[in-house]
Amino acid sequence: MSHVPFRFAFVSNSLPVAQTVRDYAATRHLPMEIRLAGMEEALPVARALLAEGTDVILGGGGTGKLLRRHLRRPVVTIARSHLDILEALLKAREHADYIACTCYGALPPWPALFSELLRVRLLPVPFTTTQELVSGISRAVDQGVGCVVGGGICAEIAQAQGCRGVVVTPGEEALERALDEALNIARSQQQDREQTAWLRGVLESLHEGIVGVDTDGRTATSNRAAEVLLEDLLDSAGADGPGLPESLGLAKALKTGRGEEGIIRRINGRELVINTRPILVDGKPRGALAAFAPAARLRDLSRKLKNSGRRGFIARHNLDSLLGASPAMRELRLQAARFADADAALHIHGESGTGKELLAHALHQAGPRRNGPFVALNCGALPDSLLESELFGYDEGAFTGARRGGKEGLFEMAQDGSIFLDEIADISPAVQIRLLRVLETGEIFRLGGDRPIAVNARVISSSWKDLVEEVRSGRFRADLYYRLSLLRLQTPPLRERPEDIPLLARHILARLNMAHKELSPHVLGLLKDYAWPGNVRELDALLRRYCLLSDGGQCDRALLEKLLDDLRATQGLLAPAERPADKAPTLPDGRAQGRGNLRERLETLEREIIRAELEKCAHNRGRAAKNLGISANTLWRKMKAGPR
Ligand SMILES: Nc1ncnc2c1ncn2[C@@H]1O[C@H](COP(=O)(O)OP(=O)(O)OP(=O)(O)O)[C@@H](O)[C@H]1O
Numbered sequence: 001m002s003h004v005p006f007r008f009a010f011v012s013n014s015l016p017v018a019q020t021v022r023d024y025a026a027t028r029h030l031p032m033e034i035r036l037a038g039m040e041e042a043l044p045v046a047r048a049l050l051a052e053g054t055d056v057i058l059g060g061g062g063t064g065k066l067l068r069r070h071l072r073r074p075v076v077t078i079a080r081s082h083l084d085i086l087e088a089l090l091k092a093r094e095h096a097d098y099i100a101c102t103c104y105g106a107l108p109p110w111p112a113l114f115s116e117l118l119r120v121r122l123l124p125v126p127f128t129t130t131q132e133l134v135s136g137i138s139r140a141v142d143q144g145v146g147c148v149v150g151g152g153i154c155a156e157i158a159q160a161q162g163c164r165g166v167v168v169t170p171g172e173e174a175l176e177r178a179l180d181e182a183l184n185i186a187r188s189q190q191q192d193r194e195q196t197a198w199l200r201g202v203l204e205s206l207h208e209g210i211v212g213v214d215t216d217g218r219t220a221t222s223n224r225a226a227e228v229l230l231e232d233l234l235d236s237a238g239a240d241g242p243g244l245p246e247s248l249g250l251a252k253a254l255k256t257g258r259g260e261e262g263i264i265r266r267i268n269g270r271e272l273v274i275n276t277r278p279i280l281v282d283g284k285p286r287g288a289l290a291a292f293a294p295a296a297r298l299r300d301l302s303r304k305l306k307n308s309g310r311r312g313f314i315a316r317h318n319l320d321s322l323l324g325a326s327p328a329m330r331e332l333r334l335q336a337a338r339f340a341d342a343d344a345a346l347h348i349h350g351e352s353g354t355g356k357e358l359l360a361h362a363l364h365q366a367g368p369r370r371n372g373p374f375v376a377l378n379c380g381a382l383p384d385s386l387l388e389s390e391l392f393g394y395d396e397g398a399f400t401g402a403r404r405g406g407k408e409g410l411f412e413m414a415q416d417g418s419i420f421l422d423e424i425a426d427i428s429p430a431v432q433i434r435l436l437r438v439l440e441t442g443e444i445f446r447l448g449g450d451r452p453i454a455v456n457a458r459v460i461s462s463s464w465k466d467l468v469e470e471v472r473s474g475r476f477r478a479d480l481y482y483r484l485s486l487l488r489l490q491t492p493p494l495r496e497r498p499e500d501i502p503l504l505a506r507h508i509l510a511r512l513n514m515a516h517k518e519l520s521p522h523v524l525g526l527l528k529d530y531a532w533p534g535n536v537r538e539l540d541a542l543l544r545r546y547c548l549l550s551d552g553g554q555c556d557r558a559l560l561e562k563l564l565d566d567l568r569a570t571q572g573l574l575a576p577a578e579r580p581a582d583k584a585p586t587l588p589d590g591r592a593q594g595r596g597n598l599r600e601r602l603e604t605l606e607r608e609i610i611r612a613e614l615e616k617c618a619h620n621r622g623r624a625a626k627n628l629g630i631s632a633n634t635l636w637r638k639m640k641a642g643p644r
Contacts, residue, residue, distance in 0.1 A: 006055040006186040008179075009033040010078075011042050011067065013130075013153045016167055017060050021078060024175040030183070032058075038153070039063060039130050043070050055186040058178060060170075061151045062104030062127075074185050078170045078178040080151060082110060086118075088149045088168040093120050095164050096146025100125050102133060102154045125150070137161060207293065209272075212279065214287045215254060217245040229292065231268055245288075249276045253288035264295060271295040299416070300371065313413065315374035317361035323507055326497035332359075332489065339487045340366035345439065347424070347484050348462040350491030353537030356462040357422060359491060364418040369458055372417025375410045379431075380423030387431055392438075394447035411444050414457035424461035424484065425470050432477045439483040459484065494535045498528040501539065508540050514547045520555040529629050530564055542567060565634045610638055 008025070010032055012018045018034045025032035033054065037045040042063045049057060050073060057075050059067045064077025085101070092099045098121045101111060107124055115122040123145055125136035134157055137148055141163045148158035148165045155165030170178075203210050209226030213219055233244055245251040249263045259277030266272070274292040278285050319333050319340075339346055340363045348356045357376065364374040379387060393409030410419055421427075427435065438444050439459065443452040461484045463470075470476035494501065502524050509517050519527075532538055545563055550556040610628065617623040625635040 006183070006190075007031060007033065007053060008056050008058060008182055008186070009035060009046075009049045009054045010058045010060075011035045011037055011046050011049070011063055012060045013038045013042075013063060014060065014151065014167060017078075017151065017169055020169045021058070021175065024172065025179060028179060030179060037063075039066060042067060046071060046075075055189060056182040058182055065104055066128075076178050076182045076185065078174055080168045080170050081174045084168050084171045084174060085110065085149070086114065087171070088166045089114055089118055089120070089122075092147040092149045092164075092166045093118055097121060098123065098145045100137065100140035100145040100148045100150075100158075102127060102136065102148065102150030104128065104151075133157060137163075206291075207297075208291045209293070210289065210291050211244070211248060211250070212287055212289045213245050213250050213254070215285060217251060217254065219244070220287055226292075229268070229270065229272065229294065233268060248290040248292065249274055250288045250290050252276070253278050253290075254285065257285055259288075273298050313373040313375055313417075315361040315364040315370070315418075317358050318365040319362045322355060322358055322362055323503055324497060324500040325503060326492075326500045328492040328497050329500060332491065335489060336363055337366055339363065339489065341368065342487060343368055343458055344486040345459045345461075345484050346487040346489065347467065348460065348489045348491060349466060350462070350464060351493045351533075351535055352464050353535035354491035354493055355536055356464075356491050357420065359489065360418075360420040360422075360460045360462060363460055364420075364458070367418070367458070369417050373414055374418050374420065375414040375457075376420040376422065377410055378422040380426035384428050384431060387427065388434065389447055391431075392434065392444045392446055393449075395449035406446060406449070409444065409446060411438060411455045411457055412453060414455070416456055418458040418460055421459065421461040423463055425463040425465040425467055425476060429477070432480050436477060436480045436483060439480070461485075494532040494539065501527050504536060504539055505543060508543045509547070512544060512547050514543075517547065517550070518555045520557065523555050523557055523560050526557075526560060526564060530567065531629065538567070561631055565630050568628075568630050568634070569638075606638060610635060 008030060010018060010021045010025075012021070012034070013036065015036060018036060022032050022034050033049070035045050035049065039062065042059065043066070046057045046059075046067050050071070057067060057071070057073070058064065059075055059077055061077060061079055064075060064079070068075040068077065089099065089101070097119075100123045102125045103111075105126065105128060107126055111122040111124045123140050123143065125133070125140055125148075127133040127136050130153075133150075133154060137154060137157045138161055140148065141158070141161045145163065148154055148163055149168060150165070151168050155167045158165030203221070203223040206223060207225055209229040210221070210223045211219060211226050211230075212221040230244070245254070247265055247267050249260055249265070253259055253276040257278050257280075259275065261275045263274040263276065264271060265274060271294065272292045273295050274290055276288060276290045279287045279289060319336055322329065322333055322336070324330075324332075336359060346363065348359055350356050360376070361374060364370065377387075377390060382390060389407070389409070391409050391411055393407045393412055395406040438455065441452075442454060442456065444455050445452055467476055467481050467485065471478045471481050494504075502519070505519055505524070505527060506515070509515055509519075527539070534541070542563055546556070546560055549563075550559050610624065613624040613628055614621070617627065621632050621635055625632040628635065630638075
């Protein structure tokens with residue numbers, strides 16, 4: 001027996017009819033619950049059945065019609081066919097030729113026809129309540145009918161009044177039709193339930209809040225996200241909050257029959273972006289839906305999307321990229337981790353190549369803006385006009401050749417992220433003023449634009465020049481300095497932490513796919529002895545050169561010595577004022593100034609240094625060369641060159 005997953009119930013006031021229905025249902029293996037109830041009790045009985053999980057209610061002619069009128073769920077009536085009525089009339093004719101026939105509701109057309117056909121007198125007894133049925137039958141009996149034909153309990157009522165009664169039981173055809181209909185209804189209800197479950201699943205899996213209202217503005221549906229976003233405006237049962245359809249734009253969608261996209265409203269203290277659409281069934285409005293999300297989340301998504309298409313706007317390094325086990329580097333990492341969270345303007349001071357930019361990336365990555373863009377600009381590399389248009393952007397027509405539609409500046413691009421301004425000490429007084437204004441107001445004006453644009457970017461700046469010194473000498477505005485350096489970090493020069501050199505050297509070789517290249521303790525010693533005015537960048541460059549020129553995996557000590565000598569020879573090319581790393585012996589000003597071009601002056605200076613060192617070492621060339629970190633050969637060569 002195949003299992004039918006539905007529950008049916010037949011509500012009737014007649015036991016024989018109920019038995020007929022149950023017997024027939026059994027032949028089709030359909031479970032059928034039977035409830036005997038008079039017309040007055042039929043409705044509460046049916047409601048209780050539905051509440052208990054009955055899928056479809058069936059009722060006899062009168063009861064069925066009554067239930068159909070009052071229940072919101074479909075009800076199947078087992079309507080007796082004309083054949084069933086004819087059969088009952090034939091049975092009644094055996095006993096009487098004046099017969100009453102009961103009819104629920106309006107008078108049907110068949111009594112006249114059947115009366116003529118069967119050559120009997122028929123008296124129709126219309127009723128809608130048991131009371132009417134009883135009094136109708138009683139009147140018919142008084143009028144002399146010899147038999148009462150009808151459904152349900154009419155036979156019992158007739159018998160109670162001393163008259164014969166014949167019940168019209170539904171025949172097979174009527175039963176078959178009714179049970180087919182009940183099955184169809186149950187199946188389509190199940191499909192509806194499945195569809196609803198899918199829809200609910202879709203609704204609940206959305207991050208957007210969804211609220212649907214009917215044409216009266218009453219909430220018809222909502223999801224969990226809506227409850228979270230609207231809080232007490234929409235309680236968990238989905239009841240309406242005050243004016244919710246208005247604030248969500250639903251009232252307008254209902255009124256105009258048109259939806260809208262991107263409505264921005266502040267509801268419950270939260271800025272929401274709302275899309276609405278009317279719900280039309282057969283072209284007629286049946287309600288409206290609103291889908292909404294917090295504006296902040298949409299901005300976040302759009303920023304991520306923007307960033308994914310913009311290479312170079314992502315911080316590539318984190319605090320672990322900042323190598324070094326020296327106490328100075330450990331302390332720097334610790335402080336950086338703390339400052340990253342502080343989310344205030346931060347200035348990094350340090351010599352060239354000490355990792356200021358790397359640190360800026362790491363600060364962004366470790367801070368609350370890590371999901372926002374990281375935009376970097378070397379301020380020293382650009383002329384004023386270009387620097388301003390890069391930083392602040394420009395409006396269309398700001399200057400000849402300005403791009404159509406204008407251009408977003410880096411401050412705008414860094415929205416909700418960080419902007420790294422390298423070589424900040426080099427910006428002109430004009431740019432300093434503009435930058436100060438941005439930091440003070442949190443707004444920028446594009447070049448040629450008159451509309452302030454709010455910007456929210458953490459400013460990280462850096463400089464190898466000492467900004468305090470720059471302020472003192474009047475080259476840098478003090479007010480801007482204070483704005484930029486609420487927090488300060490200093491990257492230590494490599495010569496102050498020679499213990500980091502082996503680690504850095506191995507890391508650089510590994511990055512060059514040269515991890516197999518050995519560095520003997522002697523070579524590492526040479527590296528540690530060198531002053532590294534160009535810091536880690538210089539170490540990086542030297543090792544690159546070393547890898548290019550040396551062959552095999554062995555440590556080529558001679559080559560490294562030569563490369564270091566070459567470095568020393570070119571060291572002087574950096575003017576001392578621009579090379580804070582170079583804390584080499586200073587000489588009386590007059591001699592340092594010298595004469596000739598820069599190279600000649602530097603050579604003079606170099607010879608002075610060597611001479612001073614030789615004097616210090618009692619003209620022991622080996623010791624002097626060692627102290628200066630060059631080979632004895634180089635020292636000899638440099639002395640031989642003599643003054644030109
Ligand atoms: N502590 C460190 N660990 C690993 N790599 C480092 C470290 N410091 C610097 N570097 C590397 O050295 C190079 C120079 O670093 P960076 O550009 O950050 O220095 P900088 O101080 O900003 O230099 P400049 O002032 O000249 O712009 C980069 O390749 C960087 O990865």
